[in-house]
Amino acid sequence: MSTEKFNIFAFHGKMKVMHLSWMAFFITFVVWFNAAPLMTVIADSIGLTTAQIKTLLILNVALTIPARIIIGMVTDKYGPRLTYSALLAICSIPCFMFAVADSFEQLAIARFLLGFIGAGFVIGIRIVSEWFPAKELGTAEGIYGGWGNFGSAAAAFTLPAVALAFGGENGWRYAIGITGAMSLLFSFVYYFNVTDTPKGSTYFKPKKAGGLEVTSKKDFALLIVMKVPMYATLALLAWKLSPTGVAMLTETMTLAIYVGLLLVFLFDVFQTYQVNKQIFVAEVPEFERYEFKQVAVLNIMYFTTFGSELAVVSMLPLFFAETFALGMAQAGMVASSYAFMNLMSRPGGGWLSDKCGRKTTLLILTAGLAVGYFMVAQIDSSWGLSLAIVVVMACSFFVQSGEGAVFAAVPLIKRRLTGQIAGMTGAYGNVGAVFYLTVYSMVSTQTFFYVIATSAVFGFMTLFFMSEPKGHIAEINEEGKVTLISVS
Structure with missing residues (x-):
């Protein structure tokens, strides 16, 4: 190092x-x-x-x-x-x-x-x-x-x-x-x-390719449960392209996609079992274990943070244009204030995690995120444009700092699996975006922001199941020697 x-x-x-x-x-x-x-x-x-x-x-x-x-x-x-x-x-x-x-x-x-x-x-x-x-x-x-x-x-x-x-x-x-x-x-x-x-x-590389390694039967069951929303989101995207949605696909093509997704999911479960079948016959040594609940909590947090960011960036120009009677070019410039915060907020969230601890930082930022979206939901034409921009930027600080805090914790779970854990957590950000945009297409803008705030409260509650990363990660190299990697 x-x-x-x-x-x-x-x-x-x-x-x-x-x-x-x-x-x-x-x-x-x-x-x-x-x-x-x-x-x-x-x-x-x-x-x-x-x-x-x-x-x-x-x-x-x-x-x-x-x-x-x-x-x-x-x-x-x-x-x-x-x-x-x-x-x-x-x-x-x-x-x-x-x-x-x-x-x-x-x-x-x-x-x-x-x-x-x-x-x-x-x-x-x-x-x-x-x-x-x-x-x-x-x-x-x-x-x-x-x-x-x-x-x-x-x-x-x-x-x-x-x-x-x-x-x-x-x-x-x-x-x-x-x-x-x-x-x-x-x-x-x-x-x-x-x-x-x-x-x-x-x-350090995974011991087996083809699926995420877990270290207990309970974690295996939780991993399968956490896969379901990703396949459900792909099915939702297929529905959006079906005759019921934008009619790019025929009914036969849509049905074929649904069947294909089901078969891929079943194969995924089988492949994941093949990678982890040893946990059903023998216990993993204590020093090699990690808790998959850590990954699940971070998935939910990225669903709320990055998922809401992608969704809000997509609709914010139209929101400002309709609320304050702005031209689309002007509305786009105003709405970009949300994305601009990334330059400071995401590094800020990571820095706070280094100084104050991963779990504590996420609790504080998630609470701020929930309050932020609740305040954004109150914005209407009676507000001054400047005040609305300040509230949106304050909300985006908590959203993007939360993203930084999530990925400050991801690499500290299991070193050789960092890519797969990051991949799953990142995928949940896209799952969140599709979910929120689907909600946006069905409800009022105010309700849309309330839904995000409510999901942030749920994410806040799941954080109490998270353990602060501390001590060392144990990894075994190709020669069979155990290496301890500090996570604190």
């Missing part, structure tokens, strides 16, 4: 790895969200209907849920250096496909495949945890997550200007293509400039 001091302006050793990792994450979010700010121009160029635009937005997140699980497994097995580089290079292909598409069907296929790049976040969580000691990990993961997550806001601000600079109705194609080129080029930069661990450190 590097003993280099934590100097955010340094660009060598562990700081170089952190900076290059947040840059990789930043680029994945630029690519993932490159269509949203250009959608009006794209719609005019291709001749898209409102239903087709909504379909593209749904497809953009559809693949990210399973992708984060898969990328977590691949990261733990092959290492973050190779995985991040490969993801950036491979996902540039559907990005270029989207840039040259001239029909809705081509756009839809490319957008669906581009959902995979949204899994890049998971990879950096593992590599940062390898390079930074436990006492600095929250701050480092917060900087990685906050600065990388800012890629979505950067795309919203810069890509329309890039498209305009190229001019004509095809300017958007150049803007999208440039993001693909960035992704491809940075894949080489990343591969040749980072290593999975500091020199002399061991990279």
